[in-house]
Structures are given as structure tokens and as C-alpha cells.
Amino acid sequence: MTSLPDTTAPGQVKLGLVIDLDTCVGCQACAVACKEWNTQGYPAPLTDEDPYGADPIGVWLNRVHGYESGEGQAARTVHFPRSCLHCENAACVTVCPTGASYKRRSDGIVLVDPDTCIGCKLCSWACPYGAREYDYRAGVMKKCTLCVDRIYNDHLEAEDRQPACVRACPTGARHFGDLGDRDSAVSRLVSERAGDDLLPELGYRPVNKYLPPRTTSAGPPPEPPRALPPIGQGDGSLVESFFAWVDRALGA
Amino acid sequence: MHPAYSVIVFSTLSGAGYGLLALAALAGAAHGPASSFAFGALVLGVGLGLVTIGLLSSMLHLGHPERAWRAMSQWRSSWLSREGVMALATYVPAVVFGWLWLDPASSPMAIRIVGLLLALMCALTVVCTAMIYCSLATIRQWRQPLVLPVYLVMAVATGAALLLAIATPFGRGAAVLAIIAVVALLGAMVLKLCYWHAIDRAPRELTLAMATGLPEPVRQWELAHTARNFVMQEMGYHVGRRHARRLRRKVVALLAVAAILALPALSLGAGILAAIAAVLSAASALAGALIERWLFFAEAEHVSSLYYGTPRA
Amino acid sequence: MSEPQIDLSPKTWDRITTTTCYMCACRCGIKVYLDNGRVRYIEGNRDHPVNKGVLCAKGSAGIMQHNSPARLTEPLVRVGPRGAGEFRAIAWEEALATATQWLGAIRASDPRKLAFFTGRDQSQALTGWWASQFGTPNYAAHGGFCSVNMAAAGLYTFGGSFWEFGEADWRYAKYFLLFGVAEDHASNPIKAGLGRLKARGAKIVSINPVRTGYSAIADEWIGIRPGTDGLLVGALIHELLKAGQVDLDYLIRYTNAPWLVIMDEGAGDHGLIARFEGAPLVLDRRSGRPRLAADPQVKPALDGEAELPDGRRAVPAFRLLVERYLAEDYSPDSVAERCGVPASTIRRLAAELADVAFRQSIELDVPWRDVQGRRHAGMIGRPVAMHAMRGISAHSNGFHTCRTIHLLQLILGTVDVPGGFRYKPPFPKPPPPAVKPAGKPDEVAPLTPMPGPPLGFVTEPRDLLVDEAGRPCRIDKAYSWEAPFAAHGLMHTVIANAARGDPYPVEVLFLYMANMSWNSAMNVSGTIADLTARRADGEYQIPKIIYSDAFCSEMVAYADLVLPDTTYLERWDCISLLDRPISEADGPADAIRQPVVAPDRDVRPFQDVLLDLGHRLGLPGMTTPQGTPRYPGGYADYIVNHERAPGIGSLAGFRGPDGTKAGKGEPNPEQLERYIENGCHWYRELPAHMRYYRFANRDYLDWSVQFGFNARADGIVMQLYCEALQKFRLAAQGHGDVQPPAEHRARIARYFDPLPLWYPPFEEEAVDGASYPLHAITQRPMAMYHSWGSQNAWLRQIIGRNWLYMSTDRARELGLADGDWVRVRSSHGEIVVPLKTMTGVNRDTVWTWNAVGKRSGSWNLVEDAPESRQGFLLNHLIADLLPEREGGFRYANCDPVTGQAAWYDLRVSIERVAPETATLPQFASLGLPPGTEPRPPVLDGCP
Numbered sequence A: 001m002t003s004l005p006d007t008t009a010p011g012q013v014k015l016g017l018v019i020d021l022d023t024c025v026g027c028q029a030c031a032v033a034c035k036e037w038n039t040q041g042y043p044a045p046l047t048d049e050d051p052y053g054a055d056p057i058g059v060w061l062n063r064v065h066g067y068e069s070g071e072g073q074a075a076r077t078v079h080f081p082r083s084c085l086h087c088e089n090a091a092c093v094t095v096c097p098t099g100a101s102y103k104r105r106s107d108g109i110v111l112v113d114p115d116t117c118i119g120c121k122l123c124s125w126a127c128p129y130g131a132r133e134y135d136y137r138a139g140v141m142k143k144c145t146l147c148v149d150r151i152y153n154d155h156l157e158a159e160d161r162q163p164a165c166v167r168a169c170p171t172g173a174r175h176f177g178d179l180g181d182r183d184s185a186v187s188r189l190v191s192e193r194a195g196d197d198l199l200p201e202l203g204y205r206p207v208n209k210y211l212p213p214r215t216t217s218a219g220p221p222p223e224p225p226r227a228l229p230p231i232g233q234g235d236g237s238l239v240e241s242f243f244a245w246v247d248r249a250l251g252a
Numbered sequence B: 001m002h003p004a005y006s007v008i009v010f011s012t013l014s015g016a017g018y019g020l021l022a023l024a025a026l027a028g029a030a031h032g033p034a035s036s037f038a039f040g041a042l043v044l045g046v047g048l049g050l051v052t053i054g055l056l057s058s059m060l061h062l063g064h065p066e067r068a069w070r071a072m073s074q075w076r077s078s079w080l081s082r083e084g085v086m087a088l089a090t091y092v093p094a095v096v097f098g099w100l101w102l103d104p105a106s107s108p109m110a111i112r113i114v115g116l117l118l119a120l121m122c123a124l125t126v127v128c129t130a131m132i133y134c135s136l137a138t139i140r141q142w143r144q145p146l147v148l149p150v151y152l153v154m155a156v157a158t159g160a161a162l163l164l165a166i167a168t169p170f171g172r173g174a175a176v177l178a179i180i181a182v183v184a185l186l187g188a189m190v191l192k193l194c195y196w197h198a199i200d201r202a203p204r205e206l207t208l209a210m211a212t213g214l215p216e217p218v219r220q221w222e223l224a225h226t227a228r229n230f231v232m233q234e235m236g237y238h239v240g241r242r243h244a245r246r247l248r249r250k251v252v253a254l255l256a257v258a259a260i261l262a263l264p265a266l267s268l269g270a271g272i273l274a275a276i277a278a279v280l281s282a283a284s285a286l287a288g289a290l291i292e293r294w295l296f297f298a299e300a301e302h303v304s305s306l307y308y309g310t311p312r313a
Numbered sequence C: 001m002s003e004p005q006i007d008l009s010p011k012t013w014d015r016i017t018t019t020t021c022y023m024c025a026c027r028c029g030i031k032v033y034l035d036n037g038r039v040r041y042i043e044g045n046r047d048h049p050v051n052k053g054v055l056c057a058k059g060s061a062g063i064m065q066h067n068s069p070a071r072l073t074e075p076l077v078r079v080g081p082r083g084a085g086e087f088r089a090i091a092w093e094e095a096l097a098t099a100t101q102w103l104g105a106i107r108a109s110d111p112r113k114l115a116f117f118t119g120r121d122q123s124q125a126l127t128g129w130w131a132s133q134f135g136t137p138n139y140a141a142h143g144g145f146c147s148v149n150m151a152a153a154g155l156y157t158f159g160g161s162f163w164e165f166g167e168a169d170w171r172y173a174k175y176f177l178l179f180g181v182a183e184d185h186a187s188n189p190i191k192a193g194l195g196r197l198k199a200r201g202a203k204i205v206s207i208n209p210v211r212t213g214y215s216a217i218a219d220e221w222i223g224i225r226p227g228t229d230g231l232l233v234g235a236l237i238h239e240l241l242k243a244g245q246v247d248l249d250y251l252i253r254y255t256n257a258p259w260l261v262i263m264d265e266g267a268g269d270h271g272l273i274a275r276f277e278g279a280p281l282v283l284d285r286r287s288g289r290p291r292l293a294a295d296p297q298v299k300p301a302l303d304g305e306a307e308l309p310d311g312r313r314a315v316p317a318f319r320l321l322v323e324r325y326l327a328e329d330y331s332p333d334s335v336a337e338r339c340g341v342p343a344s345t346i347r348r349l350a351a352e353l354a355d356v357a358f359r360q361s362i363e364l365d366v367p368w369r370d371v372q373g374r375r376h377a378g379m380i381g382r383p384v385a386m387h388a389m390r391g392i393s394a395h396s397n398g399f400h401t402c403r404t405i406h407l408l409q410l411i412l413g414t415v416d417v418p419g420g421f422r423y424k425p426p427f428p429k430p431p432p433p434a435v436k437p438a439g440k441p442d443e444v445a446p447l448t449p450m451p452g453p454p455l456g457f458v459t460e461p462r463d464l465l466v467d468e469a470g471r472p473c474r475i476d477k478a479y480s481w482e483a484p485f486a487a488h489g490l491m492h493t494v495i496a497n498a499a500r501g502d503p504y505p506v507e508v509l510f511l512y513m514a515n516m517s518w519n520s521a522m523n524v525s526g527t528i529a530d531l532t533a534r535r536a537d538g539e540y541q542i543p544k545i546i547y548s549d550a551f552c553s554e555m556v557a558y559a560d561l562v563l564p565d566t567t568y569l570e571r572w573d574c575i576s577l578l579d580r581p582i583s584e585a586d587g588p589a590d591a592i593r594q595p596v597v598a599p600d601r602d603v604r605p606f607q608d609v610l611l612d613l614g615h616r617l618g619l620p621g622m623t624t625p626q627g628t629p630r631y632p633g634g635y636a637d638y639i640v641n642h643e644r645a646p647g648i649g650s651l652a653g654f655r656g657p658d659g660t661k662a663g664k665g666e667p668n669p670e671q672l673e674r675y676i677e678n679g680c681h682w683y684r685e686l687p688a689h690m691r692y693y694r695f696a697n698r699d700y701l702d703w704s705v706q707f708g709f710n711a712r713a714d715g716i717v718m719q720l721y722c723e724a725l726q727k728f729r730l731a732a733q734g735h736g737d738v739q740p741p742a743e744h745r746a747r748i749a750r751y752f753d754p755l756p757l758w759y760p761p762f763e764e765e766a767v768d769g770a771s772y773p774l775h776a777i778t779q780r781p782m783a784m785y786h787s788w789g790s791q792n793a794w795l796r797q798i799i800g801r802n803w804l805y806m807s808t809d810r811a812r813e814l815g816l817a818d819g820d821w822v823r824v825r826s827s828h829g830e831i832v833v834p835l836k837t838m839t840g841v842n843r844d845t846v847w848t849w850n851a852v853g854k855r856s857g858s859w860n861l862v863e864d865a866p867e868s869r870q871g872f873l874l875n876h877l878i879a880d881l882l883p884e885r886e887g888g889f890r891y892a893n894c895d896p897v898t899g900q901a902a903w904y905d906l907r908v909s910i911e912r913v914a915p916e917t918a919t920l921p922q923f924a925s926l927g928l929p930p931g932t933e934p935r936p937p938v939l940d941g942c943p
């Protein structure tokens, strides 16, 4: 089903992730939880070759990068998790010759059917975000499934029906929900925090959004005091004027 | 982009094959049945052989070649699928054309109709191949107006050089063909130079800052993983600038040599020297095309390599 | 064409069970999904108090640890020379008989000849008791090289500590100061807490030479120069005092700020607290006379001079403190350059602290009573929280720097108040807790248990474990004049001391869970040499080494007898309140581990083995009078039935015959079943009025006595002024009956200052700053736990090698660039490593990830694994001893108060070298022990 479903209809469900770059500490929990679930889940296995050798190479659906951004006082270190963004205009889907890549009409999740993928890798070329990883041994393309085998899974308790990465993230930097619903918690987060698209100029219209690092703390002090005024200019030493103040403060 | 040999061999050989078939088809359309069975059979054999080897080679690139048939299904959206469909479909006019062309008794009109159809389908197949690449928004060097003409002209040039190499030994010094070959080879060379000029000049507009939405400047501090992965391997391939320049000069030289070696066929007719020169011309053209295709991949920079530390793409 | 039909509800497991993670010491609750008896998936347990469902990278990679090809599979006895890795597999009976024979002989002659050190042990309540039962004082776990400065400074100051003994009030804090933390033990809780602060928009300030991880998300990063935090915090205190931004009521009520200090220079009690019948005195503001501090009618002064009944002078401790910190030495301008932090920034930070503490204070509408009977309508909060860890403690000035941070907390009134730092029960305890170490010469005798535990808290020279001549009684010299407040022992000195027979030789070195020949050693090659050193007669200096590990680590090759342990999913364990607790600030918690799968190899849980050995040796606590094992059911039996004091056992939950009691209660035979039903943990949330001010909270303290946490409910006065330190200083000045030998006097007198102080780290003082201009430190990678992570097929892909990082600007000045190879030299050694640059690092500092480098051939990795070819340790550069002093004496490279290993004092120089193919030094490849499974070439099935 290589043609993209029409996602412009009002009320169209667009499931995706919102990743808070202001909160992510780069702990890699999401990457490993993803690996752990998915190597036994829908896209199983996520092969690791030469796992104990000199040149291990494995399939991961989520990777956390470390960047430095900005200069001088504004410079920051940013940990940057990267997985499939479940784009609305997903060229990875339209280029697929077999229909193995498809975007689900019901919720917009972009998937690869492991039974029909021929492993031509073209979809990975079409993805600007490097989100697809080819499994050399299985001969098929692997990608984030948005944990489609968790989020609707009747065998899991309701609270656990979330992507493995979201469920694991210790800081709560990952949020899952319906970005098609303007009133959903994730949509509100995106509007409050000015969440943005990666590489909007390429026109893929990612569903996943990134919340940028805050430049200043939203919290106190609102007007940071620059320095404290010293107490009374007693003629004595600092110590004596301090204790004079103590005396006054304690009401002698 | 990682220059995978299977894909390079595929696109070079099938391009040459379709070029050859298309020129034979046009020759048939113009002159009627093949001048000799052996000649015609050889032309068709080489053409179809190249196309088929190319297709088989492209299957080597697949993780699941046994499922390759599925690739026909998505012609509505996928240029790769369209290419597959066209490649297979082209066998039909090719075989019918061969049937007619090799039979001296065939009606020139029939040959003309089928020949034109075949030429058109060959061209469309090559267009599909080119579109696979130039439709990708992710690779600046591929999303380039010159990619399609280059693919077409390269196909004609290598096809013509091959046809010349077959025709000349058969004593069919065809000046027109030699002219086509020389023009196409030089045309390919010029187009390629323009293409390189264009990709060198076009700014790398995308930065890591845009890819991450973070304030400039953004630089990679830590790798996501210290171990290798598919994306680094496939999209992160980097050819050295100097190496690339050297190879570009080789492509130009080989195409120029091919063109020069095609000239004897024009002036000397069908002598043995001209024949040898024509065979060498074809070899030179194919070698040039192979390197050109290798470079086409190796010089292609994928947007996703930004995430792995490339400053701009 | 339609979309493929996929199964949206696959069930890939047949059973889900709970246990506790041990991919690190955080001890999160996990749910293990099993299919046909194979571990399929591990996730965080949402009901667990520690992690509340989240799971870190290591935790999620537990499957790969459990299935690691580096697992040991059978007991081994050494056949080749030590370090060659040549072993013969033996049966457990032979292994246990051998150990019994070795240990039995020394127990009958001189139990001190056993040095039992247990590394990253989570069963210290058992192992410490075992050592005591055996009769050796030579016991400790890893705390001495880890963060004992932090523990000791906190416990001596306010009866609690950062580390994992307390936490920030994530719910109410508005301002969070984080000092020198990359990861810490409370791995997931800190991350979750930071997430909560972020969600509320609280300001996070990280003081750290490196801007990664937690520092990366801080609203403000202070890239301090290592080892100078004491100055920075001192300057903050200076500013706050200068501006009168101090919580005087809090200081007067809850700290010893008003306690009178005797001023009688030269006397044996100079600097001690003035007391009446043992009770501290204060100066009453109304009468102007000394009065009992505990008298609720008294209005204590913070200044002034009292005349004691004997006519001598005394002043409030606070006066001394103010004099120290208002001195020009601590002004922002004086410290700015040394710290690498502009004075204006320090001033602003102080102003922000004061602003949040005093102008944005909060009050919870929760009435409570204090120990003096005062009723408080609400709980006032100064919402400034702080946390600190090894960036502070792993320096030779760490103890005092930690105390300085605590001082800052106290003058702002932010300890155990809403929005501040909070204790986790069983803390607070009296500062320090009332446990003294056993092991004095008269407390050690053949075939006799020691009268108390080997570790505790000294408060006066008499408590030291030294002989008549002042020489150490313990092999690690803990509680000697070299490290008097060594609350956790000095595991890092054991091998070197034992190899030199200093203070005496040992016969058996028994190690558990510590990779002492590699990443936990300072001076790695020296340690290896010590482990293999021989006497003139050819016998090893350390004659016998017994080691329990679960994997083929670098240390295994140096053992004579290897006792293979299970993985954490294959055994019972107990995370006890008697040990390092997992409590929440809101209430106590403990937990168990249960075997979720049976071992498929000939391995045994170490705790079972230890109890078995104890019985074979006839240790009284482990043997019945009839001579049968007291805990025939092994560790599970012990967990349930062992009582430390009547009614107090390993687990606090589900006690009593019917499992309804908590804290104290008779053993409950069904206790483990109850725990399992409850998700393998127990947690008791305290009522709201018992959650803060617990040092003085009447109801909390009464409850804590009933519950068995504290012996008395008197209230805990926080010790700004640490009298115990002064007692040692007096001894060094020639007072009292236990005095240090001459060579230690000056050092004790200098560093046993009852008030916090700052001094340059020892290495900085010892080496020439021009020759070694840079600091070199390490950080914990979040996705790796020390050495264990590299055998993990997933984690090693994330971090399978490391680089040395330095500031981009500094590198440019030195003509260095990304990708260069550099030689890094310290006064002790050199390494050759690859370099990377970054902007987020202090310009005088280089750093790398800790413990990524592996020795070739270890951990069942291929010999040319990136961990050994491109990975490296800084440990090769770190000296275990300080430079020689007069008389040839060398102190360990430690904090002078606690003996904490000073890892981060390291100074280096750096120069470019030609690119190498491998880091240096490289060591001979270790062979694989017999029985190790082959490395799978590919992992492509469900694990």
C-alpha cells in the first residue's frame, strides 16, 4: 500500500512522539528499551552481528546523539533521540516498490511488512532522518513501529499500552499521543513549548515533534537579582556588623 | 552514498543495453530488417543480455531476491516499481522486434511500428531509473535537473558505442551511427561536466542546526553509538574531494577517448582498424560510465548524514 | 490493495514475575516477562517506590547480561602462575573444602590474617556480620574508594547524607544546586526528579567541570575548576552572611550554631563544647548566662561571650563560623580566579539562593510538634534543594567540601524542609550514628567473633583501631591515624598493604564483586604487581586469594580459587534497611530479589556459599549448638529468620507470625511469599506530619524508635561545628591518652578542623602546576556500569570505546585538534589515547568516560575488541600513594579525614604524538577460564 492515505480529514488520528530536548539527559534508556522490546516484537529480530567481536553492528530503531549547540553563554549540550517521525508526507512509503512500506490509515503509523519487503533499501534513501535501518541478515528493512504491538495490546495493562521507549524514559522527556487531536496532551505540549518539525523545508511533515531546549528557566527567580546588598555599613568589621544585624533580627 | 557494486553495474549495463536496443530499434525503424541475422542477433543478444545481467545484478542488491516479483506492484507511486514494470514490459516489444527484425521478410512497417515502440519503452525505462534517484529529496546531488538527461544521454552514448563496436567489425561502417556515438559521448561528457559544476556550485543548504532545530552552530559531540550501523555505512559514505576530482577527470578522459576512437568508423569506413577502434571505444565508454555511476553514488550526500556529524548537506 | 493484517495483541510471554534489578546499585523494581522459562522482556515495575515504572538503559539490557558468554560456569582453581589465567575446573565440594581449610587454619591462629573485602556488595548486612563472626576486623565494601567523604560528612553533620541516603524534594524545590554529579546511585530517581523539576519550571544549576548529562539540561552550568567547590560554596556563604540572608531561627533551633565552644588555647578541652553533666550549653540572651541548650525556656544567643562556671571563656560556635567565612579569603573576588567562576556569577548565585529561600519560601498546611513540645501550625519550606556526589567527594579535600555544602544548606535552613534536601528513613540518625567499629587488639582472638561490627563511626581518638604504638589494627589502615573517620574502610589500599605486609601480612585475601586488578585500582600495574609479588621463598606475598565473581572479569585471573556466582535473575537477595536502603523520603522501603530463572551452569549464589562456609567453619551465628547449619535453607532462610536484635531482621515488611507487623516483629515464615505477592518490595508511606523536620519531629522520632530505626527519640541537633574533629586535633596537639605518633601530628592537627575549610587537593600541592597544568577526571557513562557493561552485546555498541575530551579553545591553544592522538602524563604514569574536543568543559580539565577500557582477552570479548584497542582507563595515571615524606613514609592518595580515594585530584600534561592504532598501555591478553561458553557470532533470535 504505497500510496499515502489522505490524512487531511478532520479528526484523523496521527499517533506520534513528542520529545523534550530540554529534559532529555541522553541516558539511552529509550534506545535500549526499544531494542529490547522490538527484538522480540513485531519487527523481530533486530540482529546484532559480531556482538562480542571487534566490529559489532546491530539494528536499532532509536538512537540518541550528543550535540553541542550555540556559542558562548548560550552554548548547550543537547542529547538528541532520533527515531522514525511517522511523516505525513512519507516518501519512504511512496518510493517502496513492493508496498511493504505503508502508512496506516487508522493512526498514521508508518510500518514495514517484514513478509513482503524485498530489502531494496530505497525507503531508507528516501528518509531524511536516517530512521530506517536495514537488517543485513534478515534482508529486510526495520524501523520504529511506534510499538504498534504494544499500544493496542489487550494483554498489557492499560497504563502499559505505550511505546516501550516512552514507558522507560526516566526523565519523562518522551510523550506519546494523538497529534491529530488539537486538544490532546501532546498537542497542547507542542503548542505551549513551541514544538517544531525537523527539516520542515523538505516537506515530509513529520508527526513527531521536538520541544526545543528552553533558553531561560521558566521558573524563579523571575528577575534574577544580581547581587545581595550588604547589611548595615557598621563602622566595625564585616563580622561585627553581621552580629549587630543578628542582634537586631533576634530582637535582642 | 555507499556505492554498491550491484547497483552501479545494474544501472550502467542496463543503461547501455537499453541504449543499444533503442538505437537498433530506431535503425530497424529506419532501414527495415537487420542486414544479417548474425549481426542482428548479436545486437539483440548483447542488448538483451546487458539488460538482463543488469536486472539480475540489481537483484543481488536485494535482501530477498525471491520476492522481487513484488516490486511490480506499486507502479502507481514508486519509480522503482515503475522501472521494474517497464523493464519487464520492454522485453515484449524487444522480443517482437527481434522476431521481426531478424526476419528479412518482415514488413518494414511492422518493424517501424514495433521499433519505435521499443525505442520509446527503452527510453522510458531509463527515465524510470533516473527518476528513482532524482525524485529523492534527501540527496542534493541527485535532485538535480541534469540527472535525467545524463541518464538518457549516457544510455544513448554507451549504447551507440556498443552498436558501433558490433557494427564496424561486421563491415557496416555506418557514418550516421558513428556521428550519433560521437555526439552522444561528447554530449554525455558535457552534460556531466555541467552536472558536476552544478553540484559543486549548489550550496549545501541544510545544516545540522536545521536537522535538529537547534540554534547555530551545532556540532556533533558524541556519536549515538560508538559501533557502526547501517545508516553510517549506507548514507555516511564519503569520497575524498581529491579522489573524486581524479575520477571525474578519468570519466571525461574515457568518454573523450571513446569519442575519438569512434571517429575512425566515420572516416575509415569498416576497416579492421576502425573495428578495433570501435571496440576500444565501446570499452572506454563503458569504463567511463561505470566510473561515472560510481561517482554518482559516492559523491551523493544524504541528508541523514547530518545527524552523524556532517556539517552541511 | 489493503494494509497487511497484523496482530496488534501478540502475547510473547507466558508468565510475568517481579524482582529487583541489579544492573547497578540503584535497585529498581522490575517485571520480568518469561516465555517457556526464558527471559523475554524486562520492564520497570510501576508500583515500585524507587523507579515507579521507568527503567534505564542498563536495566533494559539485563537480558544480555543474563545471557552473557562471559558468565563463569563452574568453580575454578588456579594451576598456572597468578595472572596467567590457567585454571582447572573443580566441583563445589572441593572448592568449599579448600576454602574451609584455608580459612579454618587462620581463624584458629589469627583471624586478622583474613582480609575480606566485598566491593559492590548489596548484602553488606550479611557480609559484615560474617566477618565479625569470623573474628576479623579486616572487612569493608567499596565505600572507601567510592564516596565515603560524602557519607561521613553528612552523617557527622546532620545524621544523613546525599549519596542515596537522602534526596532533593522534587515536589516542592524551586531551585536545585547539583554539585559534581554525573549519574549517582539513585540513577532513575534523580532522572525522574530532574524531569519533575523541569515540568514545574524550577531552576537547575549544575556545578561541574563538564557539561553533559544532567549538566546539559541545567538552566545554568557552572564549569568549575576541579577541587575548588569548597571555595565557591564558601564564597556563597560569605555573600549570604554579609547580606544577612541566614535562617537564624533554624540555626538556633535545630543546629549546634548556638552551642558554646570553650576558648582556652592550650588546654585539653580547648575548642570542645562547653557542657553541664554532658549536656551542651548555650548563652541565654535574656540572662546573659550559660544555660542548657535543650531547655525550651532559653533564648540562645549566636554571638557574645559566656563565662563558664569555672571562669573560662566560651563563645557560640556560630561566631567562629562567621569569623571564618566573612574573612576576605572567602570573598567572591578572592576565589573567582581559582574556581574559574566570575565573581559576578557567584554574587548572583548567592542572591538567587537568598531570593528563593527567603522571598519565595513556602508553607505546607501541615501542623506538627517538635521535640521541645512546640506546636507548629505549618511546615515552612525554603525551596532550595542541593545534591552532591563524587565530583565533590573524590578529592582529598572532599570531606570538608561536603561539610561546606552542608553548611550552606543549614544557614539557608533547607535540610528536611519542604523544597529542600530530605532524609530517606532510617535517616536521620544521631550525627554520627552510634555504632563504633570493633577490631581493637583486645577484640580480636582466635575462634572468637568480634564483639561488634567491623565498621562504624569514631568520635574520639579512643575509638580508633590502633595499637599501643599508634599503628593500624586493620590491613587497610582504616580508623588509624592515617584515616580516622574511615566509616566505610579503605578497600583501595588492601592489596598494596597486604603485598608489603604493612601493617602486617595476611594469609587469605577474600574478595567479592570487585574488579580490583583493573578499573577499581588506582595504579593498575602496581596493583597487578602486588597481586603477583613473591617472597624470597617463592610463595606469593598474598599467599591465597579467593574471589567470587559472576563473570570472567580482569580480576578472575589473579585468584587462586574462584567461586562462580549466579546472575541477579537467578538468586535470592535482600535490599535491607540495615544496609544501603532504597527508601523514599516519604517513607521506608526495602525489597528482595527472587530467582526468576534457575541457573543453567554449576554456579551458586555467593550468599548461600558464604553461609555454607560459615557453617563449615563453625561460626557461631551460622551453626546451631548441635553443629548443624543454622540456615539450612541458605540465604532465603537467613533473610527471613536472622534477627539482628530481637524483632529486627533483614526485611522490615510483613513481620510477625501473621505478617502484619512492620519494622519490629517476630520472623514470619511466609515473609518472602508476602514480598513476592507485593511485587518483591515493601514500602510504608509516612503520614504528612512526619515527612519533614524529622531531626526534631516529635511524632516521627517516636515512631522511628518504635520502628527500630533509632534507639532514642531525643531529637537530632545538626552539627555545624564538629566536636569529634576537634578531639582529634587536640590529640595531635598533645592532649589525651590516645595521641597520634609524631609523624602524623601535623597532618591531624591541620585537617581535623571542627569547622569546614578549604585546602588545595594534595596532588595539586605536590606536583608542579606548570608541568602538569590540567586536571583529569572521569564521568560515569549512563549506559554502562563500571566494568560489567562491556560484556553486554547491546550496551557495548553504545559505548565500546572512549576518547579523552578537552576544551576546544584550550586544544587550539596547544595546537591540538579533534582526532589527534595524545600522550597524557601524570607524576605517576602515562597513557596514549585519542582526543576529542568540546566546548562544554572547563578549560583546565580533560576527562573521559569511566571504566570503558578493558584488558584484552577479558569478559570473553575478542582480543582486539575496541574496548581494549581504542578504549582506555585513566587509572594508569592515578597514584595509589602520595609522594614520599620525611622518613620515607607515604600516605595513601586519600582524604586525610576519611581515607576516601582521591581519584579526581589527578593532574596531567598532554602532548600530541603520531597516530597510534591502539591506546597505550596494552597488557598481555588474558586467557578464557575453562567452561566459558563460545561467543555467538550473531544474535538474531529472541534472546
Ligand SMILES: Nc1nc2c(c(=O)[nH]1)N[C@H]1C(S)=C(S)[C@@H](COP(=O)(O)OP(=O)(O)OC[C@H]3O[C@@H](n4cnc5c(=O)[nH]c(N)nc54)[C@H](O)[C@@H]3O)O[C@H]1N2
Binding pocket: C119, C120, C142, C145, C146, C147, C512, C513, C514, C515, C516, C519, C520, C521, C548, C549, C550, C551, C552, C553, C554, C555, C565, C566, C567, C568, C606, C778, C779, C785, C786, C787, C788, C850, C851, C874, C875, C903
Ligand atoms: N578512574 C576511575 N576509577 C574508578 C572510579 C572513577 O570514578 N574513576 N570510580 C571508583 C568507584 S566509585 C567504584 S565504586 C569502583 C567500581 O569498581 P568495581 O567495584 O571494581 O566495580 P565493577 O567494575 O562493577 O566490578 C565489580 C565486579 O563484580 C562482578 N560482578 C557483577 N555482577 C556480579 C554478581 O552478581 N556476583 C558477583 N559475585 N560478581 C558480580 C563484575 O563481574 C566485576 O568483576 O571503581 C572505582 N574506580
Ligand SMILES: Nc1nc2c(c(=O)[nH]1)N[C@H]1C(S)=C(S)[C@@H](COP(=O)(O)OP(=O)(O)OC[C@H]3O[C@@H](n4cnc5c(=O)[nH]c(N)nc54)[C@H](O)[C@@H]3O)O[C@H]1N2
Binding pocket: C024, C025, C146, C147, C179, C180, C181, C182, C183, C184, C185, C187, C207, C208, C209, C210, C224, C225, C226, C227, C228, C229, C389, C390, C391, C392, C395, C777, C778, C779, C780, C781, C782, C783, C784, C785, C786, C850, C904
Ligand atoms: N550508569 C552508571 N551509574 C552509576 C555507576 C556507573 O558506573 N554507571 N556507578 C555507581 C557508582 S559506584 C557511583 S560511586 C556513583 C557515582 O556517581 P557520580 O558521583 O555521579 O559519579 P561520577 O561519574 O564520578 O561523577 C562525578 C561528576 O563530578 C564531576 N566532577 C569531577 N571533579 C569535580 C569537582 O571538583 N567539582 C565538581 N563540582 N564536579 C566535579 C565530573 O565531571 C562528574 O560529572 O554512580 C553510580 N551509578
Ligand code: SF4
Binding pocket: A023, A024, A025, A026, A027, A028, A029, A030, A031, A064, A079, A081, A168, A169, A170, A171, A172, A173, A174
Ligand atoms: S530515555 Fe528519555 S532522557 Fe533518556 S535518552 Fe531517551 S529521551 Fe532522553
Ligand code: SF4
Binding pocket: A083, A084, A085, A086, A087, A090, A091, A092, A093, A110, A126, A127, A128, A129, A130, A131, A132, A143, A204
Ligand atoms: S522519518 Fe523517515 S522512515 Fe519515518 S516516516 Fe518519515 S521518512 Fe519515513
Ligand code: SF4
Binding pocket: A095, A096, A097, A098, A099, A100, A101, A112, A116, A117, A118, A119, A120, A121, A122, A123, A124, A140, A141
Ligand atoms: S527495503 Fe523493503 S520497505 Fe524499503 S523500499 Fe524496499 S521493499 Fe520497500
Ligand code: SF4
Binding pocket: A033, A034, A035, A037, A038, A061, A062, A083, A084, A143, A144, A145, A146, A147, A163, A164, A165, A166
Ligand atoms: S515507539 Fe517503539 S519502536 Fe519506536 S522508538 Fe519507541 S520503542 Fe522504538
Ligand code: SF4
Binding pocket: C021, C022, C023, C024, C025, C026, C027, C028, C051, C054, C055, C056, C057, C058, C059, C060, C187, C188
Ligand atoms: S538504575 Fe537502571 S540498572 Fe540501576 S537498578 Fe535501576 S534500572 Fe537497574
Ligand SMILES: [Mo]
Binding pocket: C142, C145, C146, C147
Ligand atoms: Mo562507587
